[in-house]
Amino acid sequence: MTSRAMADFTPSKARFLIWGAGPLLVAMLASSCSGNDPGVNAGQADQSSATSIAIDQAVDGATVLQAALDQLAAGYHFSSTATVNGTAAVTAAGDRVGDSTRMNVSSNGAAVDYVVTPTATWVNKDGTWSEVTDDTAPADPLGALRAPTSVTVAPSVAGAPMVLTASYPASALSLPGDAAVDVVFTINGSALSSLSYSSTSDGGAAEVHTDITALVDTSPVTVPKI
Secondary structure, rough: OOHHHHOOOOOOOHHHHHHHHOOHHHHHHHHOOOOOOOOOHHHHHHHHHHHHHHHHOOOOOOHHHHHHOOOOOOOOEEEEEEEEEEEEEEEEEEEEOOOOEEEEEEEOEEEEEEEEEOEEEEEEOOOEEEEEEOEEEEOOOOOHHHHHOOEEOOOOOOOOOEEEEEEHHHHHOOOOOOOEEEEEEEEOOOOOEEEEEEEOOOOOOEEEEEEEEEOOOOOOOOOOOO
């Protein structure tokens, strides 16, 4: 991504980097054989398959996803990487604490800091904080993820992370086009640990991967002094 594109990286373009997935990031960037293990006999394979099916049938993916998102209400740390045609284009990392966010977005050697509260957004591009008045970030950056059109659960065995694939209208994630967008969630126990999605546009194939972890810095997000 060019330095000019980085300068135009507004809070709305960063809205999904706030929670980590970054769908709008892809839109912005666009404008600038498997088989059974031979060591497993047929009986073992059948038993494993039966276990997976039993687990999957007992899981309501939509309910699991909602519960995992609910656990993030108090806060979380996120780290995101967006790649275009296999090359890292943008990285973002930050904290969501309560209803506010602090984060750093970097690309091509340039970095921008953001502070987002329910009432205002501040940006620091050159060492000086300024309040943004022509763009806003969402009050609930997880909101768009709470209304998938479908959720499927990948086959798994007991004790393994659960992988959910949730589909959303492109418009719900601020992406162009009418095609559905699949977001893949990895859940350990009941906690969301990562999410990712891919998109193809004129700019090429883009992928965004985000890791979600517990907050280390639990201090409140403070409004910058201007």
